[in-house]
Amino acid sequence: MDLQALAVILDSALRLSVPLLCACLAGLWSEKSGVVDIGLEGKMLIAAFAAAAGAHASGSALIGLAAGIGASVAFSLVHGFAAISQRGNQIVSGVAINMLAAGLSAIVGNAWYGQGGRTPSLEGDARFGDIALPGADAFAAVPVVGPLFREVVSGHALPAYLAFLAVPLTWFVLARTRFGLRLRAVGEKPAAVDTAGISVPLLRYAAVIICGVLCGIGGAYLAVAQAAAFLPNMTAGKGFIALAALIFAKWRAWPALGACLLFGLLDAGAIRLQGVSLPLIGPVPVQAIQALPYVLTVILLAGFIGRAVPPAASGVPYVKER
Amino acid sequence: MSAPIELPRWADVALVPAVSVVAAFIVAGLVVVGIGENPLTVTRILVTGSIGSADAIGFTLYYATNFIFTGLAVAVAFHAGLFNIGGEGQATLAGIGVSLACLNLPFLPAPLLIVAGILAGAAFGAVWALIPGWLQATRGSHVVITTIMFNFIAATLVVYLLVNVMGRAGSMSPETAEFPAASHIPSAREVLGALGIAQPSTPLNLSLALALAAAFGVWLLIYRSRLGYAIRTVGASPGAAIYAGISPGRIVMVAMAISGALAGGLAVNELMGAQHRMVLGFTAGYGFVGIAVALMGRSHPAGIVLAALLFGALYQGGAELAFETPTITRDMVVVIGGVLILFAGALEGLFRRLVARTLTVAAPRRAREA
Numbered sequence: 001m002d003l004q005a006l007a008v009i010l011d012s013a014l015r016l017s018v019p020l021l022c023a024c025l026a027g028l029w030s031e032k033s034g035v036v037d038i039g040l041e042g043k044m045l046i047a048a049f050a051a052a053a054g055a056h057a058s059g060s061a062l063i064g065l066a067a068g069i070g071a072s073v074a075f076s077l078v079h080g081f082a083a084i085s086q087r088g089n090q091i092v093s094g095v096a097i098n099m100l101a102a103g104l105s106a107i108v109g110n111a112w113y114g115q116g117g118r119t120p121s122l123e124g125d126a127r128f129g130d131i132a133l134p135g136a137d138a139f140a141a142v143p144v145v146g147p148l149f150r151e152v153v154s155g156h157a158l159p160a161y162l163a164f165l166a167v168p169l170t171w172f173v174l175a176r177t178r179f180g181l182r183l184r185a186v187g188e189k190p191a192a193v194d195t196a197g198i199s200v201p202l203l204r205y206a207a208v209i210i211c212g213v214l215c216g217i218g219g220a221y222l223a224v225a226q227a228a229a230f231l232p233n234m235t236a237g238k239g240f241i242a243l244a245a246l247i248f249a250k251w252r253a254w255p256a257l258g259a260c261l262l263f264g265l266l267d268a269g270a271i272r273l274q275g276v277s278l279p280l281i282g283p284v285p286v287q288a289i290q291a292l293p294y295v296l297t298v299i300l301l302a303g304f305i306g307r308a309v310p311p312a313a314s315g316v317p318y319v320k321e322r
Numbered sequence: 323m324s325a326p327i328e329l330p331r332w333a334d335v336a337l338v339p340a341v342s343v344v345a346a347f348i349v350a351g352l353v354v355v356g357i358g359e360n361p362l363t364v365t366r367i368l369v370t371g372s373i374g375s376a377d378a379i380g381f382t383l384y385y386a387t388n389f390i391f392t393g394l395a396v397a398v399a400f401h402a403g404l405f406n407i408g409g410e411g412q413a414t415l416a417g418i419g420v421s422l423a424c425l426n427l428p429f430l431p432a433p434l435l436i437v438a439g440i441l442a443g444a445a446f447g448a449v450w451a452l453i454p455g456w457l458q459a460t461r462g463s464h465v466v467i468t469t470i471m472f473n474f475i476a477a478t479l480v481v482y483l484l485v486n487v488m489g490r491a492g493s494m495s496p497e498t499a500e501f502p503a504a505s506h507i508p509s510a511r512e513v514l515g516a517l518g519i520a521q522p523s524t525p526l527n528l529s530l531a532l533a534l535a536a537a538f539g540v541w542l543l544i545y546r547s548r549l550g551y552a553i554r555t556v557g558a559s560p561g562a563a564i565y566a567g568i569s570p571g572r573i574v575m576v577a578m579a580i581s582g583a584l585a586g587g588l589a590v591n592e593l594m595g596a597q598h599r600m601v602l603g604f605t606a607g608y609g610f611v612g613i614a615v616a617l618m619g620r621s622h623p624a625g626i627v628l629a630a631l632l633f634g635a636l637y638q639g640g641a642e643l644a645f646e647t648p649t650i651t652r653d654m655v656v657v658i659g660g661v662l663i664l665f666a667g668a669l670e671g672l673f674r675r676l677v678a679r680t681l682t683v684a685a686p687r688r689a690r691e692a
Binding site: 038082086087089090091096097100103104106111112237244285287290294304 | 357358457467468474479482486611613648654656659664668672
């Protein structure tokens with residue numbers, strides 16, 4: 001495989017991993033604070049719709065991004081209200097969020113634009129353009145590193161850079177700040193945090209809002225950067241693959257990046273491996289590669305390769321003792 | 323712990339679900355107003371479209387059959403304290419089982435082939451649910467995540483099978499050959515026609531009877547059998563179950579298998595009763611709406627049948643609605659389902675508290691007036 005082909009595959013892997021990474025980090029924040037969120041898919045979907053609609057109405061991709069984040073945070077707060085304030089079942093609430101987002105985006109999209117749920121195509125400033133990093137062309141002459149830098153690392157849209165920036169940020173805040181320590185504590189032993197005089201609901205609401213912001217970035221990337229319109233059900237299970245990546249990463253930020261890149265690479269490879277015959281195995285059905293993230297997650301969860309242990313208090317509503 | 327909210331039984335069984343249904347419809351009505359339609363017109367179309375004619379009733383009952391199966395599937399797992407989100411995947415696998423039986427046993431006479439198809443569907447659905455159950459029981463992996471993953475594995479598996487292995491030769495669309503006539507479950511038109519009652523042609527078939535029998539069977543199982551008692555005990559308190567000599571792991575596996583078999587009923591109604599071939603995506607979200615059905619029906623078979631009728635009517639009325647008002651699509655039913663899951667499931671405590679407060683405010687006033 002020559003360098004050019006490698007660069008193309010890596011570039012498409014990177015692009016495919018952006019929405020996964022956003023949703024995965026979103027889930028990480030939420031679950032670290034003790035709120036299980038299987039509604040990542042729904043939040044990304046409603047964000048994608050709101051971003052496309054916002055960008056179309058305003059002609060500005062940035063306003064689209066803001067609209068996407070707004071819609072996603074609103075859904076997050078519904079989940080937060082049910083899970084934190086009402087101490088409802090968090091799985092049930094997540095399922096509700098997914099269905100609501102799927103139904104609302106399709107119905108409102110159809111009513112507004114009458115194109116069977118599609119939003120009109122975005123053009124010009126209404127779409128995020130690719131940003132060339134400084135030096136991309138200057139170093140292009142350097143063998144191997146130069147072309148890879150120009151083709152793979154440089155030339156992505158703004159939300160993609162935000163997503164990759166969120167990895168070190170998430171790691172730093174969770175591992176190195178007081179807020180992060182408290183947030184992790186509230187996901188492991190909320191009673192201890194409460195005893196220390198810190199509000200459990202406030203911390204969890206903060207985590208849920210951060211989760212909404214990240215899902216919003218992921219959704220906006222899908223509709224306003226990767227594609228140029230919203231399509232019904234355009235997240236197509238990415239929120240659930242992100243959930244798988246989160247388990248794969250064992251709820252840690254840097255491994256989350258690794259898992260999402262791996263799943264992105266599998267996705268990019270699946271498209272290219274169609275009809276290709278591998279040595280020893282023979283032709284691999286493309287569906288086998290598509291199913292791989294899910295199969296790997298099941299195997300990992302079952303503890304056959306390592307052990308994935310979620311935060312101790314995730315999914316458990318906190319009840320103050322009286 | 324916060325004190326449990328005490329409610330009279332009638333309020334618990336009927337009033338709380340009714341209040342959440344009304345609230346869900348108010349939200350849906352707001353959505354309708356939001357997109358510029360008249361909610362009263364929409365309601366009229368929904369009602370006449372779902373129960374306004376014999377034709378409409380046939381379709382409503384046909385959809386309700388699907389919801390009874392998926393609702394029961396979710397409910398049985400609920401009773402064991404499990405959340406089976408895998409109804410879609412289990413029904414998909416059941417579809418494969420149904421197709422394998424119907425296409426490979428053409429020598430069987432009609433009633434036997436139908437029974438074989440139903441059993442194969444139930445078995446395939448059961449196995450697809452049993453694996454997550456087994457993984458939870460023995461390896462501690464959470465059934466929610468595993469069943470989600472199994473939905474996607476089933477979706478990719480069935481694409482592979484329909485495209486590469488079981489697909490109809492010479493067909494571009496991913497579907498199997500037509501099932502032999504002996505495997506077709508008699509339609510309501512045939513059955514009622516034989517009794518001298520004229521019926522329009524709808525996909526409604528005898529699977530509805532199977533669904534109602536399954537509902538009765540689940541009632542017997544959960545409330546009248548030793549196994550059902552064990553299931554409810556594990557659901558209420560796995561610790562207490564161990565002291566009572568019940569093995570929670572075993573019960574988890576049994577409950578999941580039963581749940582998966584019930585989800586398989588969806589494949590029976592859709593494939594053997596109506597479409598007479600296996601098509602891609604026949605599960606069409608019924609498995610997820612089953613969660614709403616089970617929550618609304620309070621996991622009781624009688625409640626589930628009622629909730630399934632409501633959703634069947636919504637589904638059929640929604641199709642009429644999409645036909646008459648171009649701005650509203652059938653996705654309205656998904657919205658209503660989502661709001662209902664939120665209200666009857668996640669926010670149940672809120673609604674219980676509201677009902678409890680209203681009752682306690684009303685009770686003394688009535689006493690004073692008397």
